[in-house]
Amino acid sequence: MDQRVTDVDRALRARAAAVIPGGMWGHQNAARLPEGYPQYFSRAEGCRTWDSKGREYIDFICGWGPMILGYNDTDVEAAATAQRNRGDAMNGPSERLVELAELVVQTVPHADWAMFSKNGTDATTACVTIARAGTGRRKVLLARGAYHGAIPWCTPSVAGVTEEDRAHLIYFDYNDPASLDTAVEQAKGDLAAIMVSAFKHDLGKEHILPTAEFAERARARADEAGAALIVDDVRAGFRLDMGGSWELVGVRPDLAAWSKAIANGHALAAVTGNDRFREAATKIFTTGSFWTASVSMAAAIATINKLVRTDAIGTMKAMGQRLRDGLDAQAERHGLKLRQSGPVQMPVVLFEDDADRRLGNTFCLNLLERGVYMHPAHTMFLSAAHTKADIDAALQAADESLAAVARL
Amino acid sequence: MDQRVTDVDRALRARAAAVIPGGMWGHQNAARLPEGYPQYFSRAEGCRTWDSKGREYIDFICGWGPMILGYNDTDVEAAATAQRNRGDAMNGPSERLVELAELVVQTVPHADWAMFSKNGTDATTACVTIARAGTGRRKVLLARGAYHGAIPWCTPSVAGVTEEDRAHLIYFDYNDPASLDTAVEQAKGDLAAIMVSAFKHDLGKEHILPTAEFAERARARADEAGAALIVDDVRAGFRLDMGGSWELVGVRPDLAAWSKAIANGHALAAVTGNDRFREAATKIFTTGSFWTASVSMAAAIATINKLVRTDAIGTMKAMGQRLRDGLDAQAERHGLKLRQSGPVQMPVVLFEDDADRRLGNTFCLNLLERGVYMHPAHTMFLSAAHTKADIDAALQAADESLAAVARL
Numbered sequence A, B: 001m002d003q004r005v006t007d008v009d010r011a012l013r014a015r016a017a018a019v020i021p022g023g024m025w026g027h028q029n030a031a032r033l034p035e036g037y038p039q040y041f042s043r044a045e046g047c048r049t050w051d052s053k054g055r056e057y058i059d060f061i062c063g064w065g066p067m068i069l070g071y072n073d074t075d076v077e078a079a080a081t082a083q084r085n086r087g088d089a090m091n092g093p094s095e096r097l098v099e100l101a102e103l104v105v106q107t108v109p110h111a112d113w114a115m116f117s118k119n120g121t122d123a124t125t126a127c128v129t130i131a132r133a134g135t136g137r138r139k140v141l142l143a144r145g146a147y148h149g150a151i152p153w154c155t156p157s158v159a160g161v162t163e164e165d166r167a168h169l170i171y172f173d174y175n176d177p178a179s180l181d182t183a184v185e186q187a188k189g190d191l192a193a194i195m196v197s198a199f200k201h202d203l204g205k206e207h208i209l210p211t212a213e214f215a216e217r218a219r220a221r222a223d224e225a226g227a228a229l230i231v232d233d234v235r236a237g238f239r240l241d242m243g244g245s246w247e248l249v250g251v252r253p254d255l256a257a258w259s260k261a262i263a264n265g266h267a268l269a270a271v272t273g274n275d276r277f278r279e280a281a282t283k284i285f286t287t288g289s290f291w292t293a294s295v296s297m298a299a300a301i302a303t304i305n306k307l308v309r310t311d312a313i314g315t316m317k318a319m320g321q322r323l324r325d326g327l328d329a330q331a332e333r334h335g336l337k338l339r340q341s342g343p344v345q346m347p348v349v350l351f352e353d354d355a356d357r358r359l360g361n362t363f364c365l366n367l368l369e370r371g372v373y374m375h376p377a378h379t380m381f382l383s384a385a386h387t388k389a390d391i392d393a394a395l396q397a398a399d400e401s402l403a404a405v406a407r408l
Helices: A005-020 A074-086 A095-107 A120-135 A177-190 A212-225 A245-249 A273-283 A296-309 A312-333 A360-371 A388-406 B005-019 B074-086 B097-107 B120-135 B176-190 B212-225 B245-249 B275-283 B293-307 B311-335 B360-367 B388-406
Strands: A041-045 A048-051 A056-058 A114-117 A139-145 A169-172 A191-197 A227-232 A253-257 A269-273 A338-341 A348-351 B043-046 B048-051 B054-059 B112-118 B139-143 B169-172 B191-197 B227-232 B255-258 B269-273 B338-341 B348-351
Touching: A005 B097, A005 B112, A041 B074, A048 A388, A056 A120, A056 A169, A056 A388, A074 A296, A074 B043, A095 A269, A095 A296, A095 B005, A114 A120, A114 A273, A120 A139, A120 A191, A120 A227, A120 A269, A120 A273, A139 A177, A177 A191, A191 A212, A212 A227, A212 A245, A245 B139, A253 B097, A269 A273, A273 B388, A312 A388, A312 B269, A338 B269, A348 A360, A360 A388, A360 B348, B054 B388, B074 B293, B097 B269, B097 B293, B112 B120, B112 B275, B120 B139, B120 B191, B120 B227, B120 B255, B120 B269, B139 B176, B169 B176, B176 B191, B176 B212, B212 B227, B212 B245, B269 B275, B275 B311, B293 B311, B311 B338, B311 B388, B348 B360, B360 B388
Parallel strands: A139 A169, A139 A191, A191 A227, A227 A253, B139 B169, B139 B191, B191 B227, B227 B255
Antiparallel strands: A041 A048, A048 A056, A114 A269, A253 A269, A338 A348, B043 B048, B048 B054, B112 B269, B255 B269, B338 B348
């Protein structure tokens, strides 16, 4: 194991290996990162996190998205604590549920209603189920390579998945209207839904915003077929536009899936929908033991209100632009070619001619040593807690890290 | 709407009707209860809960299971708060993950390992996926009428569900070894798993513990076929036996699903498994944005330790028995025939000859008016916070409520 992994992290991994399959499951398994990344974390505050040995990092993953106002945000936690003292998971919802649903409907133009759950996968799965219930049809169109969750119908793995789990999925290429048309043709009279990510954010690839042409075609094809247009806004929700990410291209979905940042790190997910699918949403049966728990809802109300009040998206864009511009200027000085893409507040930073990620991994491992946590392949996340000073400190570390890449 | 529904509850329902499909989704929708039950709750503490108008109830639903030590338990919340001040959803787990997995493995005899998620459905779904990944087979045997979650493969509804979602499910009757044998036959060489609830706890029906014969048959058939025996312990976990509910019949599953009570109301679920399925568990890809969040894990550690330290199961059994004996004696005095069933700490109280639930509903609505929250058809839950005084107060209300039933 890499020298950078501390004795504390190593000891925890050894203990975990005995009692957790493979030592860790899912997207947070450090084995998916270059050797040298910490697996365990001991603390998080603002835009900073600390690994299990207490080494501090300026964090550009933000808990893989949930942290949007800063870890342990004062306003969000005050609202959460106030609700916690009253009640969390009870025999039914508290008034917070109604307040949150009203706030979401007021904030998100396509939303006539909202429902809440815990995981992004809960929300994407409910969207598909509602679309099928509402249309009485089965086929769901998805973009090739898009991530929509981690249960058999959508997980990127095939282990334990049966052919039937994906019997009614048809694939198209994101941002390719002709490919979408072909997929719609294939579905014939059985089209229930077209599901799209907010933007193309496939792992390890350049991130690409939807074109207006593609978005409008998706809307038109769904309308012609009487099918649902579903935007999976789990990753991007409230980072690009408070009204939902496709507001950027002026296209409104019938249904959208939300999670990650909507309660600043408290476990919550949501489905929003329009009146065309309200009746269908009443017909399906989906639920969970903690889906009306009030603390996460109080946190979401505080999060949404603060995001709006402080123009958090404006802050994230400004800080993301500052980071992107800085990195571009540095790369040029070092004679390196970066491929920065995605919205500046949700960037992915790749290197030209780096199929084996040798350059990207070297960059990121050097950043880590200098107290900056970035990811060599996955969407990163800015937060409203990142200040100019944080960005500039990260850029200082980046300059040294790019120098190390240039020396390869 | 019933007179018992308060103006506050009615106003909240009216607001909700505008922004939530059907006013509420899932098992907590008060429309599933007799008219007169409150939909909204404002507070919970110990074994008491308060509706949105501030009316107090001794609670025998316990948040539909999650509350096991008492709402807002001092020890659990102290542990949760201490962790919250360090970090919750971060870029990876904290040390709490390892401590919790070790504690679960130490507490649950069949468990060589554990993985964590958020919903009971996450855990049951992961069990099925792991079983399929480990066996390379597809068929999953389930008891007719059993509830295992609320996504298309398992939800009790058919709205939005395709035939393929359930293509590989085969049904048997709980506690009927011959029926299980027939189902195993049907699966031929394609048997991946036999999944059973901890006990038969179907809605509106008498609750029945597994017979040793049935449990042993299930174990034997799984072994013969090289398939997984899965116990769905989501509802019963840590209320019957700290080692898993089938310890009661001396049969150990290969995989088990847990949620509800394991963190005393904090959103958490778990899969436990033995070494036969460790490799399969590493192969599947299942994950969620909040699945390593540390606050719920700190809460689970405190919950499990306190459950063991205080013999909470012993308390729940004693209090459940006191309630059952009291109700039986009262019913006899009132000339009523009750059908009390299930483990005393997870009872369901039905009336003889009450197909339309007129007697049961009258009983429960009278209890509600007298400050006791029971359910006329669903599994109820005792907690370790229920004292003799609480049970006796509930019995006082029950005596008056049974008198009302006797007057029908």
